[in-house]
Amino acid sequence: MRNQILGALTALFIFNLLVGFYWHPAWWFLLLTVMLLVLAIVDTVQNKHSILKNFPLIGRTRWTVETLRPFIQQYVLESDTGGAPISRMFRSIVYQRAKNSRETIPFGTQLNTYDDGYEWIGHSLSARDIDEMNHDPRVTIGGKDCKQPYLASILNISAMSFGSLSKNAILALNKGAKKGNFFHNTGEGGLTPYHEENGGDIVWQIGTGYFGCRTKDGKFDADLFKEKACLPQVKMIEIKLSQGAKPGHGGILPAYKNTPEIAKIRGVEPGTQVDSPPRHSAFSTPLEMIDYIQKLRDLSGGKPIGIKLALGRKSEFIAMCKAMVETGITPDFITVDGGEGGTGAAPLEYTNSIGFPLREALAFVDDCLIGFDLRKQVKIIASGKIISAFQLVKNLSLGADICNSARGMMLALGCVQSLSCNTNKCPTGVATQDPKLAKGLDVTDKSERVYRFHKKTLHALMDMLSSTGHVSTTELNRTHIFRRVDQASIARYDEIFPLVKTGTLLGDDIPERFKLHVKEANSDSFMPCSLLAEIEEETKSVS
Template sequence: MRNKFLIVGGIVVILSWALGYFLKTDWWIPSLFTLVYALGIHNVTQKRHAILRNFPVLGYFRYFFEMISPEMQQYFIERETDGKPFPRNQRSAVYRRAKNISDTVPFGTQLEINQRKYEGIKHSIYAKSPSDELPRILVGNGQCRQPYNASLLNISAMSFGSLSDRAVLSLNRGAKKGKFYHNTGEGGISPYHLEAGGDLVWQIGTGYFGCRDAEGKFSPELFSEKAALPNVKMIEIKLSQGAKPGHGGVLPGVKNTPEIAQIRHVTPGMTIISPPGHSAFSDASGLLKFVQQLRDLSEGKPVGFKLCIGDTAEFEEICSQMNKLEIFPDFITIDGAEGGTGAAPPEFSDGVGMPLEPALIFVNRTLKKYGVRDKIRMIASGKVLTALDILRALAMGADMCNNARGFMFSLGCIQALRCNSNACPTGVATQDKMLIKGLDITDKSERVYHFHKNTLRTCNELIAASGRTSYSQVDASMFMRGDEFEHLSDQYFPDILKVSE
């Protein structure tokens, strides 16, 4: 679109001036074309808005409709999310934090509070002053020789292939500056993960991309070679993901470029479907032995696994085998069924797997039941977008959080839902070189950095508002829910309730 505008627009401007000269028409028509063309050139050269860089002049229509009313903005969001909009107030907060501008809004609360569904933090009359220090968590038990001091909030798994090279590089630059980690996703480690020098969690999926042999099996030699990279701080075995638990990942053939195929050790141009399960193991003991194998091959770096909880008996069996084999993963990433940025069949995304809240509670209680909770860090992943989401996850047992959606918004994602068609208009989730050029790495990496920093600062402010002084004091007692209001109403206003009935 950008090149077509420059070529066609230039021809139109020249023709309009030529016709004006020969036909002796009014000069306002060619002047108007010239002004529009000049505006388009400005759009193409500016670096803050990928939509305007890729769709000069036409991109203003979207911003105009979003500007004139919140209702029209909501209309666009609903169109982009198949009638299931991400909460506008949360999405707006992400954009403001990413742009490092005030995320306060005028005129107080912007939504009608439903007291039955309401959930919030119990503030204290004796609020504290918030800390300026951003929280960090040490990952690595006694079986780990290279523990990693991680940030409380990090970038969740998104592969190069699903994302563009500029998107990956922007994320990693932001992670480098903010000192938090960037999960590679199951697509393997690309040059764009390494160029900026940001910390990486290398995710090993069922396709073993980047460490697979000619038959698609796990290759210890290739793994140990890449695991030795200084950028790689931890290794995560992906068992399942919230978007489609029990279903393998998909890289459409149109996005499988020769460069991506070389990184993944696959044939270019083919649609790559990861197997639903691992070939390196098939039971709980096999999983834990694989954890130990990867720990040995990586010279003692922290190793864990990621899963969306399904059959709870299977997770209990894993915990039982930990004690039997005396092999303990350094961390477990719990993905909620409501999470995931990957494309998936609707039945999988909507009807398979356990949501994050009960999953965190279950995993936390089960690890304690088997006496291994103190050896393992719990990482929450699944629409953990805002500071409130982070504290809620910590209250349910998590030690730290991963997020994909918020960092996607920081890159400029508008939820156009064209990720799997290679036509992402912002250049975030495409391999189309013309669209990718619209994404400015310098600008977007700063937004990634600011979103992380400002979100954690808000976490500090919320903890202080609740009268607490550290993250170790975060628990369920910090939160209030609608059923508490009903209990209070029942207790103090029984007559009013009877009348209303």
């Protein structure tokens, strides 16, 4: 095929050359013919791509089609229920609410209600008038040791760093949060002037890189932390143990996003890839983690201190609970991130196959806190692909007190799910550090969209609760959500995720599904006891 293509282009070149002698305008076509012939020769002599070598020039259409594929898929082929990771149906509802457009749909659901896994909530004959409902539901976060409890909205902005997002995106999110009176999580990139500029409530996330409060060698700096944590705008502090995008892997900031400004804020070298460590250097055991929580609480003047994790080994979380029971010290909140991935760029295997999905993780964390009689002191925040009011309802029913949304807020900013977050070429200026692209994101307009998305989603939530006969989100529990498990059975959440009794994990009558994990858990180590025993035996045999 290679010879035929080169032969055809050579023949075309000769033909154009001959015609040019008799009809001079044909010389312009000769330029095109020469260019095509040169490209074909280059394709033939290169050794990097087999397709180009075997099919010179024609093989280039493959890359052109691959480049256009996401756009053709989304704008031509995709159905309302299609599209991943967020379907067009849910992207559309965010756009409609953010733009204050019509948000009703005609002619019934497009979902197949007889598919396995279909979920719903039952309505009530004791339904309430929507006007009777509180349209701004809130939850107080702060346990017995907290001196500055925070009254949080049910829906907030999840962790997304300046670096992952553009300056204008951070400004718009925080301005929207200020107007709607909900919090904005900084992400592990730390507190920046763009988080502070518009005065929205801040949850400062402290990751393993300790950005914004780190020494020159990357360790935790207590003085720098205290200076920023005591700012009035910082309402809570969140210690990031792991995240759903890449559980067990530190955060990644690509070199092309690490601008001199970001490097200065984070205390790193500009133009280099920044890989946060996979674990904290400030503590290495559950008991040390609890001490660190108390240390941050004292340094911040008694503000709520929490942890964020994607659930991995169940025994590790139980080990944390044992440490809480032993010391009498608890975090004020725990953010549970789904292992199904999020806004952060991550290797495929981490996004697809590491960490518990949100629903299972959320139920387990709630059960453990109840089982160790810690639930009254600790609030739970759910984070992971939360877009619609029903997704809020499901997580609140499973045990969450409030929810965070990252991708929902990005869509409200104008994200079109181009799946280019990790390329620095985000066409909407949301997830890029290219100033030309970021300039296209108008802070004033997009902040209004963030505000409206939050407001109208909460209105939809309370509208749903009025139909189910509930007065408050605190009345939701696992008995309210139904799932079609298969074609022969339907189960409620409390049947799929059985409840535990308060304090049941403190005694000897431990439910069977918890026994192994409780036995493995040790407050002196995140490692399971069985593994510690093996290491000890190996050490003895060597010595």
